[in-house]
Amino acid sequence: MNVRAPSSVLFVCSENALRSPMAEAMVKYAYGDRVYVDSVGVRKGELDLLAVAVMQEIGIDISAHRAKSLDELLDTSFDLIVTLSPEAHHQALEWSRTRAADVVYWPTYDPSATEGNREARLAAYRDVRDSTRALIADLFAGLKVRG
Numbered sequence: 001m002n003v004r005a006p007s008s009v010l011f012v013c014s015e016n017a018l019r020s021p022m023a024e025a026m027v028k029y030a031y032g033d034r035v036y037v038d039s040v041g042v043r044k045g046e047l048d049l050l051a052v053a054v055m056q057e058i059g060i061d062i063s064a065h066r067a068k069s070l071d072e073l074l075d076t077s078f079d080l081i082v083t084l085s086p087e088a089h090h091q092a093l094e095w096s097r098t099r100a101a102d103v104v105y106w107p108t109y110d111p112s113a114t115e116g117n118r119e120a121r122l123a124a125y126r127d128v129r130d131s132t133r134a135l136i137a138d139l140f141a142g143l144k145v146r147g
Contacts, residue, residue, distance in 0.1 A: 005140045006079035008036040010101075012092050013084040015045025016067040018125070019108050020084055022051055023132050025062045030136070032146045038078075040070045042091045048112060054125040070095055077101075082139075084108040084132075106135055 011020040020039035083089035114124035
């Protein structure tokens with residue numbers, strides 16, 4: 001079966017502070033303007049500095065990201081909405097009732113809940129980054145990575 005990659009994707013998490021900005025940035029980095037991508041949260045949070053650090057490790061700078069909520073979204077036409085938390089999934093299903101977008105849930109651990117020293121916490125963020133990157137690669141399997 002040949003499934004076409006979406007041309008526009010919205011990533012939604014709880015606060016648009018780490019999971020959805022990381023996903024948005026990885027899609028932009030890998031596929032450039034061939035995919036329209038945005039990210040929002042159910043509500044706005046503050047950008048997580050450990051997310052910034054683990055993204056810098058792979059050459060992607062998200063330090064300029066400014067969180068926004070679903071209510072602040074200007075462009076509402078997406079082929080696919082990817083939710084990264086149960087709360088986001090519920091909200092996206094409600095929000096998308098009158099829109100022609102598919103909604104999928106990628107259960108994604110919130111690494112900010114990880115306890116321990118900095119290295120233990122960074123390891124959790126790396127796990128989320130890497131598992132999200134693998135899901136993105138699967139989603140866009142037919143689309144060549146820019147480079």
